[in-house]
Amino acid sequence: MKILVTGGAGFIGSQVAQAYVEAGHQVTVLDNLSTGKLENLPPQAEFVEADITSPQAAELVADGGFQVINHHAAQISVPASVIDPMNDAQSNVLGLLNLLEAGRHAKLERFIFVSSGGAVYGEMQGVPVDESFPARPMSPYAVAKRAGELYLDYYWLQHGLASVVLRYANVYGPRQIPHAEAGVVAIFMDCLMQGDEATIYCPGDLPGGMKRDYTYVGDIVRANLAALQRGQGIYNIGTGVATDTMTLWEAMKKAAGQDAPHCIGPARAGDIRYSALNCAKAAQELGWTPQSDLADGLAQTWAWRKKQ
Numbered sequence: 001m002k003i004l005v006t007g008g009a010g011f012i013g014s015q016v017a018q019a020y021v022e023a024g025h026q027v028t029v030l031d032n033l034s035t036g037k038l039e040n041l042p043p044q045a046e047f048v049e050a051d052i053t054s055p056q057a058a059e060l061v062a063d064g065g066f067q068v069i070n071h072h073a074a075q076i077s078v079p080a081s082v083i084d085p086m087n088d089a090q091s092n093v094l095g096l097l098n099l100l101e102a103g104r105h106a107k108l109e110r111f112i113f114v115s116s117g118g119a120v121y122g123e124m125q126g127v128p129v130d131e132s133f134p135a136r137p138m139s140p141y142a143v144a145k146r147a148g149e150l151y152l153d154y155y156w157l158q159h160g161l162a163s164v165v166l167r168y169a170n171v172y173g174p175r176q177i178p179h180a181e182a183g184v185v186a187i188f189m190d191c192l193m194q195g196d197e198a199t200i201y202c203p204g205d206l207p208g209g210m211k212r213d214y215t216y217v218g219d220i221v222r223a224n225l226a227a228l229q230r231g232q233g234i235y236n237i238g239t240g241v242a243t244d245t246m247t248l249w250e251a252m253k254k255a256a257g258q259d260a261p262h263c264i265g266p267a268r269a270g271d272i273r274y275s276a277l278n279c280a281k282a283a284q285e286l287g288w289t290p291q292s293d294l295a296d297g298l299a300q301t302w303a304w305r306k307k308q
């Protein structure tokens with residue numbers, strides 16, 4: 001297939017683009033390099049440096065003959081979206097529409113859109129949620145992701161454009177940069193590498209800190225391979241296991257075989273206390289289940305980090 005991967009110079013998109021190349025597809029990457037890096041690009045992929053909101057991006061989609069767009073490009077910082085919601089919507093809503101409108105006229109067959117299970121559901125009640133749990137976005141970033149999902153439903157209903165929405169949990173793995181949407185693993189790796197103190201943010205009643213569904217990027221890549229052929233609609237992509245920050249820190253020290261000090265910080269405003277995804281629908285309809293456990297994933301991420 002001829003596939004356009006947006007954000008294909010970034011942490012996750014570059015590994016999806018690489019897997020598509022390895023599966024024999026003809027891949028073009030569209031990226032403005034705002035956070036992505038040239039060195040992440042698969043050498044066999046064609047690269048177009050442009051913004052997803054630009055006329056150049058629309059022309060690429062209109063004339064490129066793509067059967068599939070896999071859309072990873074986004075403004076990814078939740079705090080940045082709170083400070084400047086218009087800038088967030090520019091990329092995450094208008095950029096998406098730019099691609100969809102061009103794709104509709106180009107007779108695109110399938111659109112894979114990356115949303116965020118960690119963001120769109122808002123606070124959960126201590127059990128992994130499935131896709132029927134009501135969305136309650138608590139940041140402009142989450143609102144824009146939810147809007148994207150609704151636009152895709154509209155293009156499916158009104159224009160017959162098939163789409164798969166992947167609601168990722170907290171993704172970690174090689175190439176992740178700290179301080180992104182879910183950068184705690186990358187931040188902790190930096191602390192271990194440099195012997196710096198790690199801060200674990202804990203509300204008084206949660207001594208281990210907030211709980212998150214940490215999902216290895218290799219599993220995320222396999223979901224993107226499955227979504228090329230199967231599925232329609234929204235799918236949670238995570239492990240269903242909620243790990244608190246202290247347990248993550250201990251697991252990481254073990255994976256690294258190294259120690260570093262930590263301190264406890266106060267809970268941060270707006271931080272969701274518990275987030276984990278029930279992925280039974282992805283298992284049933286995409287034939288996808290996560291395969292890496294936390295210890296495996298952290299060991300692979302540490303091995304990569306040590307080489308940097």
Ligand SMILES: NC(=O)c1ccc[n+]([C@@H]2O[C@H](COP(=O)([O-])OP(=O)(O)OC[C@H]3O[C@@H](n4cnc5c(N)ncnc54)[C@H](O)[C@@H]3O)[C@@H](O)[C@H]2O)c1
Pocket residue numbers: 006007008009010011012013030031032033034035036037050051052053071072073074075076091095114115116117118167168169170171172180181182
């Ligand atoms: N990392 C996570 O845990 C996580 C969780 C849920 C969803 N996501 C989503 O996954 C996708 C990829 O995230 P990532 O963690 O790999 O981040 P990343 O910053 O490494 O990747 C984003 C890529 O998009 C490019 N980009 C950004 N804005 C662009 C624009 N306007 N035009 C063209 N290119 C642009 C960047 O240069 C970068 O290469 C995003 O859509 C993000 O919202 C990530």
